[in-house]
Amino acid sequence: MSSPTGPAGLPVRMPRPRQPGRHRRPEPLAAPEGAPALVLAVPGTPSAATRSLAEEVVSIARSELPGLDARIGYLDGDDAEFPTLQSVLTHTAQERAARYEQARAAGVDVKEPEGPVAVVVPLLAGPDSALLRVVRQAVMDSRVAADLTDVLGPHPLLAEALHVRLSEAGLARADRARLFTVATAADGIILASVGGDEAVQAAGITGMLLAARLAVPVMAAALDQEGSIASVADQLRGSGSQNLALAPYLIGPEIDPGLIEEAAKEAGCAAAEALGPYPAIGKLALAKYTTALGIAPQQPQGAPTR
Numbered sequence: 001m002s003s004p005t006g007p008a009g010l011p012v013r014m015p016r017p018r019q020p021g022r023h024r025r026p027e028p029l030a031a032p033e034g035a036p037a038l039v040l041a042v043p044g045t046p047s048a049a050t051r052s053l054a055e056e057v058v059s060i061a062r063s064e065l066p067g068l069d070a071r072i073g074y075l076d077g078d079d080a081e082f083p084t085l086q087s088v089l090t091h092t093a094q095e096r097a098a099r100y101e102q103a104r105a106a107g108v109d110v111k112e113p114e115g116p117v118a119v120v121v122p123l124l125a126g127p128d129s130a131l132l133r134v135v136r137q138a139v140m141d142s143r144v145a146a147d148l149t150d151v152l153g154p155h156p157l158l159a160e161a162l163h164v165r166l167s168e169a170g171l172a173r174a175d176r177a178r179l180f181t182v183a184t185a186a187d188g189i190i191l192a193s194v195g196g197d198e199a200v201q202a203a204g205i206t207g208m209l210l211a212a213r214l215a216v217p218v219m220a221a222a223l224d225q226e227g228s229i230a231s232v233a234d235q236l237r238g239s240g241s242q243n244l245a246l247a248p249y250l251i252g253p254e255i256d257p258g259l260i261e262e263a264a265k266e267a268g269c270a271a272a273e274a275l276g277p278y279p280a281i282g283k284l285a286l287a288k289y290t291t292a293l294g295i296a297p298q299q300p301q302g303a304p305t306r
Helices: 048-064 085-105 129-142 156-168 196-214 228-238 257-267 279-293
Strands: 037-042 070-074 118-122 146-148 188-193 218-222 244-248
Touching: 037 048, 037 085, 037 279, 048 070, 048 279, 070 085, 085 118, 085 129, 118 129, 118 279, 129 146, 156 196, 156 244, 156 279, 188 196, 188 228, 188 257, 196 218, 218 228, 228 244, 228 257, 244 257
Parallel strands: 037 070, 037 118, 118 146, 188 218, 188 244
Antiparallel strands: none
16 A cells, blocks of 8 residues: 655654544633633632632633633632622622623624523632522522532542642652652541531542551541540640641631641641642532532542552
């Protein structure tokens, strides 16, 4: 069988045929035309650091889904430097209506799509009924058709993020497959959450995944319940753990950073940083959005445990 040839009989480089079946490279996913906006609901007192964190989270989401309209609304915003969630939803609806009105005025026969104007994703690792009530009230007060998703956890990617934060603080091995030890590695982890008993139970699910990664006991406690941190520290020490570490099961803005330091002193141990803008946070926020709209090919997967 002869090969295609070009001038002077030289062979011509032919395009590769598309691979069929499961080896075929998946088509890139993009936001559908007219898709609702993703509005990240950010708790806590707004600050430059909070804004930077939120902007990084939505930047990650945009990079994963080209064409995504992603916005940030603050639960305690001021509508100037830090727009409130309610005002962001209102402006999103107004801009959407204006776009379709302009298109119709230009003679384009187009109807505004049915369904929500926005999908609101709370920037919370676990459930916090008090904060979620504020989010729901802001959505209701905006009088905008918006869907509200669940919080980001529990999820294997959050266990991965906790592992990374502990390793960055020198409190866990960065890679369990490598045969080396860290002198300050903890043999017991306090997973600190906010939101009361419900949050502790939800954190416990991610805690089991973290325990499997680190091969050390992990117990969840509540930063907002007096005595919870100290009680869990006593339980871990009573079961044989001597070198404890506190891992905040928090994104960051939802609490005063000083609470983590106080909790670590109460438990008599070192603490890792909050999850912050770890890449998994942006991916999980996007997964909540795409799942709400039914356009997610699959949920983000955590790294396999070994």
